[in-house]
Amino acid sequence: MTLTEPVKDPVAAAADEPDRRPEAKPKDNRAWLLVLPVVVCVTFTALIPLMTVVNYSVQDIFSPSDRIFVGLEWFRSVTRDPEVRGAFLRTLLFSAQVLLIEIPLGVAIAVAMPRRGWTVSAALVVVALPLLIPWNVVGTIWQIFARGDIGLGGWAINQVPGVDFNYTLDSTDAWITVLVMDVWHWTPLVALLAYAALRSIPEPYFQAAQIDGASAWATFRRIQLPRLRGVLTIAILLRFMDSFMIYTEPFVVTGGGPGNATSFLSVLLSKIAVGQFDLGPAGAFSLLYFLIVQIVSYVFFTVLTRSGR
Amino acid sequence: MALTLDGVCVRRRGEVWLDGIDLELPSGMTTLLGPMTAGKTTLMRVAAGLLPPDSGRVVVNGRDVTGLSVRRRSVAFVYQQFVNYPSLTVHENIASPLRLDRSFPKRDVDRRVREVAELMGIAELLGRRPAELSGGQQQRTAIARALARPVDLLLLDEPLANLDFKLREQLRSDLKSMFRQSPGLVLYATSDPAEALAFAAPAVVLGEGRVLETGEVAALYAHPPTLAVAAALSDPPLNLLPGTVREGRVEVLGASFPAPRAHASGRDVVLAVRPHHVSIDPAGDGALEFPAEVRLAEVTGSVTFVHLLLPGDRHLVAQLDGPRAFTPGDRATAYVDPAHAFLFDESGGRLLAESAAEVDLHG
Numbered sequence: 227m228t229l230t231e232p233v234k235d236p237v238a239a240a241a242d243e244p245d246r247r248p249e250a251k252p253k254d255n256r257a258w259l260l261v262l263p264v265v266v267c268v269t270f271t272a273l274i275p276l277m278t279v280v281n282y283s284v285q286d287i288f289s290p291s292d293r294i295f296v297g298l299e300w301f302r303s304v305t306r307d308p309e310v311r312g313a314f315l316r317t318l319l320f321s322a323q324v325l326l327i328e329i330p331l332g333v334a335i336a337v338a339m340p341r342r343g344w345t346v347s348a349a350l351v352v353v354a355l356p357l358l359i360p361w362n363v364v365g366t367i368w369q370i371f372a373r374g375d376i377g378l379g380g381w382a383i384n385q386v387p388g389v390d391f392n393y394t395l396d397s398t399d400a401w402i403t404v405l406v407m408d409v410w411h412w413t414p415l416v417a418l419l420a421y422a423a424l425r426s427i428p429e430p431y432f433q434a435a436q437i438d439g440a441s442a443w444a445t446f447r448r449i450q451l452p453r454l455r456g457v458l459t460i461a462i463l464l465r466f467m468d469s470f471m472i473y474t475e476p477f478v479v480t481g482g483g484p485g486n487a488t489s490f491l492s493v494l495l496s497k498i499a500v501g502q503f504d505l506g507p508a509g510a511f512s513l514l515y516f517l518i519v520q521i522v523s524y525v526f527f528t529v530l531t532r533s534g535r
Numbered sequence: 536m537a538l539t540l541d542g543v544c545v546r547r548r549g550e551v552w553l554d555g556i557d558l559e560l561p562s563g564m565t566t567l568l569g570p571m572t573a574g575k576t577t578l579m580r581v582a583a584g585l586l587p588p589d590s591g592r593v594v595v596n597g598r599d600v601t602g603l604s605v606r607r608r609s610v611a612f613v614y615q616q617f618v619n620y621p622s623l624t625v626h627e628n629i630a631s632p633l634r635l636d637r638s639f640p641k642r643d644v645d646r647r648v649r650e651v652a653e654l655m656g657i658a659e660l661l662g663r664r665p666a667e668l669s670g671g672q673q674q675r676t677a678i679a680r681a682l683a684r685p686v687d688l689l690l691l692d693e694p695l696a697n698l699d700f701k702l703r704e705q706l707r708s709d710l711k712s713m714f715r716q717s718p719g720l721v722l723y724a725t726s727d728p729a730e731a732l733a734f735a736a737p738a739v740v741l742g743e744g745r746v747l748e749t750g751e752v753a754a755l756y757a758h759p760p761t762l763a764v765a766a767a768l769s770d771p772p773l774n775l776l777p778g779t780v781r782e783g784r785v786e787v788l789g790a791s792f793p794a795p796r797a798h799a800s801g802r803d804v805v806l807a808v809r810p811h812h813v814s815i816d817p818a819g820d821g822a823l824e825f826p827a828e829v830r831l832a833e834v835t836g837s838v839t840f841v842h843l844l845l846p847g848d849r850h851l852v853a854q855l856d857g858p859r860a861f862t863p864g865d866r867a868t869a870y871v872d873p874a875h876a877f878l879f880d881e882s883g884g885r886l887l888a889e890s891a892a893e894v895d896l897h898g
Binding site: 428430431433434436437438439440447448449451452453 | 636
């Protein structure tokens with residue numbers, strides 16, 4: 227026996243034995259009582275409302291006393307509705323663009339932010355500012371900012387010769403306005419998450435890279451990026467879910483227009499549910515919407531965490 | 536290969552980190568010994584070119600490299616933390632400094648990586664990533680990375696401090712033989728006197744940003760010229776007892792012994808004694824006797840540390856052989872042989888008398 231092999235004490239080993247058998251572990255069902263408050267709370271605030279929506283989605287409701295069961299009819303009609311399909315593709319495109327812009331931009335900002343000195347607090351305040359503004363106020367700010375006549379941003383763009391920027395009339399202009407607004411509003415979140423992760427990298431890693439003679443890009447790829455994997459998974463999930471369910475800002479700025487140009491799933495859903503009061507189709511729509519967000523998030527999460535191993 | 540530091544000063548936020556370091560280091564290994572915040576890491580970072588000194592010069596082989604970027608110098612650095620590229624395998628980690636070194640032939644990279652991995656005993660781990668390694672294996676990888684490229688200056692900043700005891704012993708003896716073959720200059724920082732003694736290399740003792748002493752570590756251990764050097768070379772810490780010279784005798788807490796040399800009467804001195812030279816069993820003639828009360832006993836297995844309270848609220852720690860049983864509050868007598876103690880000037884800490892004619896290294 228070599229010295230490096232642990233010497234097993236027979237007495238200690240025998241004493242360890244019973245603990246390894248799972249049935250020896252004491253079971254106490256009273257532990258479930260600890261979970262009960264959460265179960266009650268979730269049931270009251272989430273499960274019952276959700277079941278109400280499920281109930282709506284399989285009925286045609288004329289009045290509270292006059293309703294008929296229609297089975298999966300609403301699901302069929304909602305999935306075939308060209309307006310819903312258009313909104314779905316539009317929302318998907320919007321989320322994709324948001325992720326493609328905000329994630330790299332946020333990481334770039336985080337890398338460029340100072341690591342020490344008084345400039346750290348200054349940079350943090352400036353970057354975090356958009357996150358502190360309420361969502362509907364963000365919408366109002368951009369509604370005015372992007373206007374060609376009195377808005378600073380819209381007016382400035384229109385000073386470029388040959389450009390006629392008007393988000394109330396032009397679909398592309400409206401789309402760009404909403405997209406830029408989201409980038410302005412939410413890139414700081416990605417930047418702050420990434421910055422926190424970057425700050426946790428000990429200085430010797432950068433020195434070691436410097437000693438090796440590694441370039442700035444190699445340092446980023448080999449030292450910073452691996453550290454960012456965890457927070458970027460969260461950032462991508464958050465930004466996907468949030469942008470896929472975006473409602474307040476486009477509602478305030480464009481109201482879904484011009485035409486259907488910025489009519490995302492949520493805008494359309496609220497039009498059907500609150501505007502037209504079609505509770506059956508709106509219920510089916512909501513459940514499908516809910517499922518899509520769940521499934522896409524699950525796929526994202528699985529793919530992102532699996533590639534990390 | 537020779538490294539010269541000439542009046543190097545580093546100040547940060549009103550604090551002096553390095554205060555006029557003058558050093559000349561030859562090829563081979565040098566140990567940098569000092570307690571925490573002595574300036575070991577700062578000195579190494581200046582030597583590597585990672586930190587520009589506020590004043591002073593760094594000269595390598597007669598060439599002033601003070602302003603030269605670390606990228607253009609031939610250095611390797613091993614940190615106390617295990618620093619490896621997390622997304623690269625062990626093989627790629629060791630290869631990375633070789634690949635980035637334009638003068639190193641590309642076709643030799645793989646051979647060299649295997650050679651160094653063999654040397655560090657991690658050859659079978661080359662395909663793994665750092666997260667899949669134990670602490671000792673991670674540090675072996677980091678050391679292999681530093682050894683792979685032949686460099687002028689190899690710097691190791693307490694590389695074994697974060698490892699457990701057994702690994703530390705093993706890796707230390709591996710390193711010792713490795714450094715002996717290394718062509719360049721090896722600077723090894725440690726706060727552990729036992730480690731410095733084990734390497735048996737020339738030592739530079741640092742304290743509060745200054746060079747306290749240079750010399751062979753065993754000689755410094757046996758004859759520390761100042762109290763600060765004696766403290767840096769003592770682990771467990773030195774016991775310090777205040778005393779006064781009176782009519783040719785040194786009086787310490789009621790006991791006295793003949794002063795080794797003629798000193799002015801009334802002079803304040805400090806008697807410094809290592810814990811393993813304090814006994815509670817009657818020692819030979821001439822030992823100072825102090826009545827004491829046991830406050831605490833720590834048994835580590837091979838030795839027992841007894842914390843004693845002497846008259847005048849003075850604390851004294853005795854290191855005794857083997858496990859021994861004590862109860863707090865026990866009365867005991869502490870014996871200190873002045874022949875094994877050091878006598879320092881109270882103010883400056885200069886050595887007034889050497890401990891003993893016969894140097895006791897093994898204690």
